[in-house]
Amino acid sequence: MAKTYFDPGEQRAARVSELFARIAPRYDLINDLQSFGLHRYWKRRVIQLARPCPGQRALDVCCGTGDLLLALARRGAEVVGLDFSEQMLEVAERRTSESRSPKDRSPAPPDNHASRITHHPAPAAHCIRADAQRIPFPDASFDIVTVAYGLRNLANWESGLQEMHRVTRTGGRLVVLDFGKPDNLAWRKLYYLYLRLFVPCLGRVFCGSAAAYAYILESLQHYPAQHGVAAKMRDLGLANVRIVNLMGGVMTINYGEKRSNA
Ligand SMILES: C[S@@+](CC[C@H](N)C(=O)[O-])C[C@H]1O[C@@H](n2cnc3c(N)ncnc32)[C@H](O)[C@@H]1O
Structure with a gap:
């Protein structure tokens, strides 16, 4: 299969941006599948x-179509969602406005325009x-920073x-x-097989591009995953650094807290 989207070096960001522009309309569907x-x-x-918590400020980096953005806001x-893809942000913005209360979005009563009441924030x-x-x-702007x-x-x-x-x-x-790298070799091989064979088929069927989804495995192979991210978190001086492995490390969450002197 031609490797068209993983491109180390200066062209990486442009290729990644092109990829997400292409898959944005079907991104949520394929995620579910x-x-x-x-x-x-x-x-x-x-x-x-x-x-x-109410009142805290959160930043969701690479927010895409807004799953975490919305969950944090609820x-x-x-919350601020940050992404460089216009197409992904369009979906996030549409979902954000749809998630507002219907009463919030309904037109004002004809007799008294000043009486529009927001029943739910x-x-x-x-x-x-x-x-x-x-x-x-600026530095130290957020209580929570997430990236999925x-x-x-x-x-x-x-x-x-x-x-x-x-x-x-x-x-x-x-x-x-993010996607992880299971420590168990047999499980990792099976999971890589799934990423190599099944996931690109979904890309071909739903986005007309197997390469767009073959990219997941390519990018994972160039990424240190849970152990590398935990090591970097410790280097940065974060406290309470934890790895939460899901499904035997197929998916993984890295967690850390910023220390006063970090
Ligand atoms: C796989 S999607 C994840 C979207 C969302 N966080 C989720 O969990 O469904 C990756 C997102 O990262 C964004 N992205 C990649 N590189 C970026 C960069 N350098 N700056 C900002 N956004 C970036 C892409 O545009 C895309 O929306």
Whole structure:
């Protein structure tokens, strides 16, 4: 199979951006199909670890179509979703506005335009188009910084993680969800076979491109996954660094907290 989307070096970001522009309309559908719906559960685990509270500020990096963005906002956090793909952000913005209460979006009563009442607070979520490697916020801006299936896509994942750490406040949480590398060799081989054979078929059927989904395995092979991310978190000085392996390490969550002197 031609390897057209994984391109190390300077062209990486442009190729990744092209890939997500192409798959954006079917991204959510394929996510459900390829994970048998389990990505929803994995994202709930991210939210449990992130522990958003009303009034806290959260940043979801590489927010894509907005799953974590919306989940954080529903728990009362004030959330910014950051992504560089216009097409993915269009979906996120549509979902954000749809998730607002119908009463919030209904036209004002004809007799008294001033009496429009918001019965349920709209999620405090908005999106910005930016590069995850140059996050346009000052140091220590957020209580929570999350990234799901994004770090692996960056031209330089280590500098991406460093940026996320920079914008996290002291005591804040950094949570990373991504494909993992199971320690058990037999399980890892089976899972790689699934990524090599089954997932590109979904890409061919639903996006007309097997290569777009063959990219998952290619990018994973160039990414250190849970152990490398945990080591980098420790290097950055994060406290309480944890790896939460899901399904034997097929999926993985890296968690850390920013220390006062980190
Ligand atoms: C696999 S999707 C994940 C979307 C979402 N977080 C989720 O879990 O469904 C990866 C996202 O990362 C974005 N992305 C990749 N590289 C990026 C970068 N350098 N800056 C900002 N966004 C980036 C892509 O546009 C895409 O929306």
